[in-house]
Amino acid sequence: MTAPTTLARPVLGYGTNGLADHPLGDALDVVQANGYGAIALTLGHPHFDAFTDGWRDRARRLGDELRARGLRVVVETGGRYVLDPFRKHRPNLLDDAAGAERRVAFLVRAIDVAEVLGADCVSLWSGVRPEGVDASTAWARLVERMSRVVVAARTHGVRLGFEPEPGMLVETVADALRLRADLGDPPEFGLTVDLGHCVVVEPGGVEAALRAAGDLLVNVQVDDMLPDAHEHLELGTGALDLGLAFRTLAELGYDGVAAVELPRHSHAAPRLVRESIARLTEVMERIG
Numbered sequence: 001m002t003a004p005t006t007l008a009r010p011v012l013g014y015g016t017n018g019l020a021d022h023p024l025g026d027a028l029d030v031v032q033a034n035g036y037g038a039i040a041l042t043l044g045h046p047h048f049d050a051f052t053d054g055w056r057d058r059a060r061r062l063g064d065e066l067r068a069r070g071l072r073v074v075v076e077t078g079g080r081y082v083l084d085p086f087r088k089h090r091p092n093l094l095d096d097a098a099g100a101e102r103r104v105a106f107l108v109r110a111i112d113v114a115e116v117l118g119a120d121c122v123s124l125w126s127g128v129r130p131e132g133v134d135a136s137t138a139w140a141r142l143v144e145r146m147s148r149v150v151v152a153a154r155t156h157g158v159r160l161g162f163e164p165e166p167g168m169l170v171e172t173v174a175d176a177l178r179l180r181a182d183l184g185d186p187p188e189f190g191l192t193v194d195l196g197h198c199v200v201v202e203p204g205g206v207e208a209a210l211r212a213a214g215d216l217l218v219n220v221q222v223d224d225m226l227p228d229a230h231e232h233l234e235l236g237t238g239a240l241d242l243g244l245a246f247r248t249l250a251e252l253g254y255d256g257v258a259a260v261e262l263p264r265h266s267h268a269a270p271r272l273v274r275e276s277i278a279r280l281t282e283v284m285e286r287i288g
Contacts, residue, residue: 007250007288010220011072012280013038013259014273016047017079020266024048024062027269028069034273035281038072040123040221040259043110044079050109059116066117074161074219074257075114075122077107092127093145094138094169100145103127108152120257121159121218123192124149126170126179138169143182153188161192161219166201166230173202173212180216190218194261195245196225196232206241210248220249220258222280232262234272235279246283 014036019027024047031039043050048062066073080088083102091099107124114122129138153160162176170176173191180189191213198206210217224238225231235242249258260276 008253008255009284010246010249010254010256010258011037012277013040013072013074013257014276015040015042015076015221015259015261015263017042017076017263018261018265018272019269020046020263022266022269028065028071030270030273032069032071034277036273036277037070038074038257038259039066040074040076040219040257040261041117041119042076042079042263043106043113044082048113050106050113055109055113056116059113063117072257073117073119074259075110075117075119077110077122077124078163082106089127094127094133094141095130100141104145104148107149111149111152111156111158114158115156119158121161121190121192122153123161123163123219123221125163125165126168128167129169135169139182142169142179146179147183150183150186150188154186158188159190159218160188161190163192163194163219163221164197164201165194166197171201173209177212177216189216191216192219192221193217194221194223195240195242196221196223196238197230198245199225199227199239200230206245207248210245210252214252217252217254218256220254220256221261222258222276223261232264234262234265235260235276242279242283243286246280247287250284250287 014031084090110122164170164172164176198209202209224233224235224240226238
């Protein structure tokens with residue numbers, strides 16, 4: 001009799017940007033109490049300011065606490081107003097030299113934090129093309145600036161998870177793979193795939209996007225979306241085929257973090273933390 005095949009199982013996590021009304025310790029309590037095995041830590045307000053004095057000691061203490069709790073961690077760099085209180089996600093890697101230097105410095109500090117925490121990866125994105133900057137110039141800027149981020153990741157032994165984002169210069173997995181190739185296919189450069197984004201921008205949908213990422217996949221963000229809007233929705237309220245997504249992850253052998261990302265839903269965090277893991281567990285049990 002042939003033994004049943006055991007499929008890989010992602011480690012379910014929850015993003016701290018969906019717990020913005022909870023102090024970090026309380027957020028960890030809520031996540032752990034509901035059976036998650038990881039967090040996706042968004043740097044910046046309110047949970048971890050990476051530029052205040054003593055950040056390294058705080059990162060060491062947090063790393064110790066996460067290990068004691070049995071929680072893995074990925075570092076997310078998508079805080080909305082981390083560098084500019086008036087402009088969301090700006091400056092980015094495509095902006096003028098002075099602005100881009102601030103973004104590069106932030107990403108390098110995120111790599112420092114990830115090293116201290118023992119994080120799986122640092123997740124990052126390109127940003128939107130600035131007004132008046134043509135696509136070829138923006139791409140050249142991105143390659144030059146990302147080359148320095150890759151060197152920092154290599155120096156500190158940290159993986160990068162580059163995330164395609166709707167509306168940004170790197171919008172699809174194919175775009176991210178092109179960027180990796182232009183950087184010389186560095187081993188430090190992996191991919192983050194947001195399952196909801198696949199509904200909006202990926203031509204072949206979620207399965208094709210995940211298969212294109214393949215063994216470069218180092219981080220997964222879990223949320224639902226509708227095809228016509230980049231808006232993170234509760235699981236089951238959009239058009240994502242969650243079963244297909246997790247079946248594909250299992251077939252790819254993915255056993256990294258898959259963290260729920262609902263950054264606009266902190267007001268309902270305890271309910272959504274509970275309901276999200278129930279839905280994901282049901283899906284994974286159905287897959288086997």
